[in-house]
Amino acid sequence: MARKPFFGGNWKCNGTQESVDKLVKILNDAKDVDGSKIDVVVAPTLIHLAKVHESLRKDFHVSAQNFVAESGAYTGEVSVSMLKDIGLHYAIVGHSERRSLYHETDEVAAHKVKVAVDAGLTAIACIGETLQEREENKTNEVTTRQLQAYANVIKDWDKVVIAYEPVWAIGTGKVATPQQAQQVHADLREWLRKNVSEEVADKVRILYGGSVKGDNAEVLIKEKDIDGFLVGGASLTADFIKILKSGL
Ligand code: PEP
Numbered sequence: 337m338a339r340k341p342f343f344g345g346n347w348k349c350n351g352t353q354e355s356v357d358k359l360v361k362i363l364n365d366a367k368d369v370d371g372s373k374i375d376v377v378v379a380p381t382l383i384h385l386a387k388v389h390e391s392l393r394k395d396f397h398v399s400a401q402n403f404v405a406e407s408g409a410y411t412g413e414v415s416v417s418m419l420k421d422i423g424l425h426y427a428i429v430g431h432s433e434r435r436s437l438y439h440e441t442d443e444v445a446a447h448k449v450k451v452a453v454d455a456g457l458t459a460i461a462c463i464g465e466t467l468q469e470r471e472e473n474k475t476n477e478v479t480t481r482q483l484q485a486y487a488n489v490i491k492d493w494d495k496v497v498i499a500y501e502p503v504w505a506i507g508t509g510k511v512a513t514p515q516q517a518q519q520v521h522a523d524l525r526e527w528l529r530k531n532v533s534e535e536v537a538d539k540v541r542i543l544y545g546g547s548v549k550g551d552n553a554e555v556l557i558k559e560k561d562i563d564g565f566l567v568g569g570a571s572l573t574a575d576f577i578k579i580l581k582s583g584l
Contacts, residue, residue, distance in 0.1 A: 341583030342564035345378040345571025371395025374583040399426030442485035450489040467504035499566040505546025521561035550578030
């Protein structure tokens, strides 16, 4: 089954009004990247979400990096209702930085996926092992445990994209080899086949994330089970356009 390539740009806690305008201009000017052929979704900080949503070309999309709940008494947070209210359709959930810095467990991440999907958003649900876990040969155990938590609550898999992001590759410049990434993606797809359904295993997009750049994207995306990327650092520069072109 042909899966539409998906490219996420996670801007993390970066940007000023000026740099965000420049970045949007780079994306808007990339006329040779056709958003009907690939899904392009960028995730600015909460403070820049509405501005980017208004100024970004309409064949590209905007995602939140996080939210707290449907709505309610959560001082300092943003809700799914607010994301919907400004017209967003995506939210990143379970990023390793949320897990390590804000102690979000598998269950918290899974609950957020449920809240997002129930509200009609598409969740970009992240999983990935630490270096220690990889060295202890626990990659499969950890990633499938994280995936199981999501699977426990997901009813509509059309509203979910999985992002496999080995923690040791995020922001480190140490990219997984195409073989290492493909192996994990194939294992995840096999897990979905056995534990969810053939149909979901065939259609769900599994992104790779971790030090993806313009010059390694092309070889990674050639792998059969890699359907696109979640990109951090390189999504803040024009290099992101080169990454997008790997999917065309
Ligand atoms: C990320 O934060 O999701 C990520 C993959 O970052 P980087 O591309 O900088 O490694």
